[in-house]
Amino acid sequence: MTEKQIRILYIDDEEHNLQSFKASFRKQYNITTTTSVVEAETFMEQKDFHIILADQKMPGMTGTQFFEKIRVRFPEPIRILITGHTDISAAIDAINKGEVFRFIDKPWDYTYVENAITHAFEIFSTRAELKQRNLDLEKAYEELDKFVYSASHDLRAPLMSVLGIVNLALMEENVESQNEYLDLIKQSVKKLDTFIINIIDYYKNARGVATITPINFEELVNDVTEAIKYLPEFENIEMTTDIKQTGVFESDMMKLRIIFNNLITNAVKFQDTKKEKSFIKLTILATPAHTSITFEDNGLGIKKDDLEKIFKMFYRAGATNSGSGIGLYIVHEAINKLEGEIKVTSTLGEGSIFEINIPSVNK
């Protein structure tokens, strides 16, 4: 924040004091002045001030009384009292009742006032920052709580399924049918493994250090497809890619990989088996400054009600074949970190389009 954005309210019943203050500091600070304590309160309702200066000796109300009055309703601004004659009991009141930060002696000295304002603003900023940090922490705790709750479910559920299958298999006398149970166990274990990989991705994305490299989208897409083409459902889907890349686009490969992996896997997982041919069309247009990526599929589509919630942590849309609700959340987080945007349009039964825009890291 530059100094000019420091917002100061100065209250003094003597107009010429206000004028000389303005004349000295108007280039430096954003100054509002008034001779009336009533008007001062109106100003404070309309505008957030960082620092409030008040003259002690005013008719009707002293500066200290004014501070005492506004302190509860407007606790944030830092209060500075300007006083011509300091008597000790007035000073005690100013500190105890008005909670002032500084006294400024009349006639005031330019450097002294500037100094007081600089320090007052530092205190204001530190407090504001602390408040923000506290809010961030509260949010982080809340998310952590939710995370532990859902993660423990998603880690245990597949294991409990496996135990259930084992119970069932033990009741079976026909040894031949054991293969069916083994296959179920395999699927359940894979589900658990996918979840663990997602959690690691999430962690890397949230806490890991980004490494910025030139991105070759052709290679990236090949790498990702290579890894997921072993999914049994991949055989049934036709994937077409249209990649146009000019010049060097720099970004965080890890995050892009997370984005591509999740969105392609989703298109594969949520394909509509009732349709004759399932497809996913991937379009990438990359320039040195900016890349736009579109994933279009003719899969199951997303319900209107679900559209705004799919990027939330652990939100699972639909009951059939649903995942743990973490994939798109990680995608969203990764795009946020890259300062990009994601937009989704979808019609239930027809398919979905995910459009992503990402600026180059060195834009």
Added chain:
Amino acid sequence: MTAQFDFILIDDSAFDLFIYEKLIIKSGIGNSVRPFNSAQDALEYLASEGENLPEIVILLDLQMPGMNGFEFIEQFDLLPEHIKEKIRIYMLSSTIDTRDIDKAKASASIIDLLSKPLEIGVLKTILIN
């Protein structure tokens, strides 16, 4: 001969529905099993069957997308008395969260909280006594 019951299973996991349906049938405790992968669908079924429902045992999962187990109970409580009195609900979940456990215990409509995997011996004892 052991008593037989008609079951409704509510679970979003296709695996678990499959496993518990088989387990109930194989163990001989189940006369019929009707699986639902959405609590909403199950609720609609109960409401629409109304008078025609036999005595039913429901095994209800907790964490499900859309309507979860507790939300199902809230809606279930609003059903007419003559439907509710035919139904016994057991929650079947892998949860180890104490808030969930306390909430399930405090609910008047949930007879007991059973942990996954379902031990068929335990279920038999509970249902017959």
